Structure formats: structure tokens, C-alpha cells
Amino acid sequence: MIGNGDNMNFSYELKHVCAQTGARYGVLHTPHGDVETPMFMPVGTLATVKYLSPEELLGAGSGVILSNTYHLWLRPGPNVIATMGGLHRFMNYPGPILTDSGGFQVFSLSEKRKITEEGVEFRSHLNGDRLFLSPEKSIELQNAFGADIIMSFDECPAYPSTYEYMKQSVERTLRWAKRGQDAHQNPNQALFGIVQGGDYEGLRSLSAQSLAEMDFPGYSIGGTSVGEDKPTMYRMIDYSVRYLPTNKPRYLMGVGSIDAILEGVARGIDMFDCVLPTRIARHGALMTSQGRVNIRDAQYEMDERPIDPECDCETCKHYSRAYLRHLYKCEEGFGKRLLSLHNIRFLIRLTEQIRQAIQEDRFGDFHADLVRRYGFDQPGSRGF
């Protein structure tokens, strides 16, 4: 069996734990290079981070980027990607790539689905085709795509779910993880197990401990950012992390708001991914050191300042809010590109600062400063 915790082509090196907090600084060694953690991974569902070129992503300091098994399965299909030399060559991204298993799509975009022990039957969102995804099928697809890091096929249950439902779901997802592990054959791909269990500590610990016993090269925390409030999410993270081995990376799936990244890092999370920065950028919302900026707002009509005076991204170096607002209102693609680039760079730079702070044993102070700056501790704050 290949793809277990001793995978020779992939490893995690824990370099330093912040003396103030449980935050970890580490390095992920992958077949496509080493990347430092904690890190933020931009999402490129369809083998493209919408509007951004790989060159721009790398310029913004990207390490790992994501793509999606379900979407690539439907288009262009595994044969095309495999024939074209795998995902890296196909999309011309030289760095590490991670693919999600498709589990999330099955549970997020198909209301009529049938879950059985074997897998999930559901409908294509494109044409209604009857589809069937199983742990083995997901691995087979991900093997064909060739990402450096791949995910177990899991169920991402709704929040809230009853304890009874969550229990049987968690147990089945564990069995699926084992099946995926058995099916996985590519030594250049690290298969992560995914912790589920909602906000039930007993189920989170069952999930995490069982996965840890299976010895994966990394562990994902799933089932978060599905409608629960922030304190609940943080509790879910606590319930999961405390049962995971310290010598393997922890990936908090689908989390990318500033406050949640900070809280995750404080709890020992190493990897984050999220569509948030790119999606809200396309919709005109920017993450800045001063707080959130909606570039469409009339107050920026003649504002010659950059989005964020503290930002070093190409957008902030060269373009005014007034121009970006103009592009946004005219629905110009160039505007979406510039705004996406800024938000991506903002989060990546945030993680650079986080890594620095951890290495200097001051992440607690760094975190507290940002909480104060953004008012995350103020009543009514939703974070962002």
C-alpha cells in the first residue's frame, strides 16, 4: 500500500511551535517543491483560479493551489488531463496542486442524491446525467489528474445534524477513507484523511483518532463553514486537532476569512483554502489592512489611493480605487483580475506575516493586534 504516512515523496517538517500559542511553523515537501506553512491555498476549481494566470499567482507568492475532482471529472474529463501530462502541465502550474475529492460537491450542489455504503448517486449540475462517485472512483480520478495532495472521498453533512445521523455518517466516511487508502496507488500523491463529526466532540475524536491510526500523510478538517457560527467552528477545530498527530500537516477545509485563519493558526492548523478572496473580489469586496472595502461604493468614485496603502500587490502598486471602481462598474474582466489578485496577495501576505510571527514566538501578540485592528472582538462583528 502506498500513500500512507511514510510516503517518501511527501513529508511535513514541523520547524517551530510558537511559545505564546499552539501555532506551528513548518515546511511541506512535495514533488513540486517545498512550501512553508501555515499557508493559504487559492482555489482553482476548473484548473484555473478564476481570472488569474499561474504567473500572477506565483508572483503573489502562491504555493499550493486547489482544483476539484468533480468539476474536472465532468469537464474536460480524466482522459484529457492524463493524456495532456497531468494537471500541472495541463494548466501550466509548476507548484504543488491539491485536489478535493468531490465529496463536497456531491453534498453541496445536488439536493437529490442517494447515499449508500458503496458511494453516492447524484445528478450532474450541467446536464442532469446520473453520476456515481465512490471512494475508489474519486481516487482513480485524482490519480489521473496527478495532484501532489489528494483528498479522501467524504460526506460533508449539513449543520446542524442529529447525533445519530452524524455518527453513522462519520463511521461511513471512515470506512470510505480506508477504501480510498487501499485504492490509492500513486507514490507521488499524498492522500489526506478528512475529519468529520460536526460539533460533537465524541465524534470528532472518533474520526480524528481513527484516521490517525490509519496513518495518513496529512489530515483535513471538514464539515466547517457550513452555516455554523464562529465559536462553533473553532470548537470543531479544537475537537479535531487535539486528536491528530503533531508530525503531520492539518488542513482546515474551506476556511479563508481573516478572523478564522487567525483562530485556526492559533489552534495548530497549517493549511487553509477558500474561494472567499477570489469570489468576493469578483463581486467588488476587498480585504484590506483597514478593513473591508466595497470598491463599487460611490465614495471611491474619485479616490486616487490604492485599495490598501499597506499592500505590495501589483494592483495596489499601479491602480487607483477610482479606476478599479470604474472597471468594476463596467464589468470589465481586467477589473476582476486586478481585484482577485489583490485579495489573493492579501491573504498570502497575511500568512507570511503569520509565519514570521510564529518563528519569533509572538503569534499571540500578532493575533491580538489584528483582532483589535479589525474589531473582531466588538459586539456584532462578523469578522471577514
Place this chain on the structure above:
RNA sequence: GGAGGGGUAGCGAAGUGGCCAAACGCAGAUGACUGUAAAUCAUUUCCCAUCGGGUUCGGCGGUUCAAAUCCGUCCCCCUCCA
């Protein structure tokens, strides 16, 4: 000069006696977006205001319990004929 059509909120456009402060689209304003079915979604745009009230449908004058809707008249626009 003759015949016909038309003037509705920032623009376009429904409505042709009461359920109309007036559909809908655009434009404007504000907010949202968390393992991407997302260039999407929500709210809002006559005036004052919390309920609620006050002024609107080219102008003026009528009919009616009630008019954007019916009548008279005036102004303006478009098409065709001379």
C-alpha cells in the same frame, strides 16, 4: 394644411375608472458571499416620516363617491399624405 400614432418615476416600458406611489428591465445606492452550478444574490431609489402622512403619470379645466385611466382645451414629439 390633411390623416394617424404618442407624451407614465433618472432612462426604457407596462398599466387604460377603484386592488396604483404605479409591474418589469436598465441605471443608481447599500449589503452579502467561506473544501466555487456564483461576472451571483439580497435590500433599496417621488417627498417627509417609526406607524403613517404628503405630492405624482405633458399643462390647464371638467365629469365621477373615486381619474395615469373618461371629456374639453392647449403644448410638444413621431409617421404618412399634400
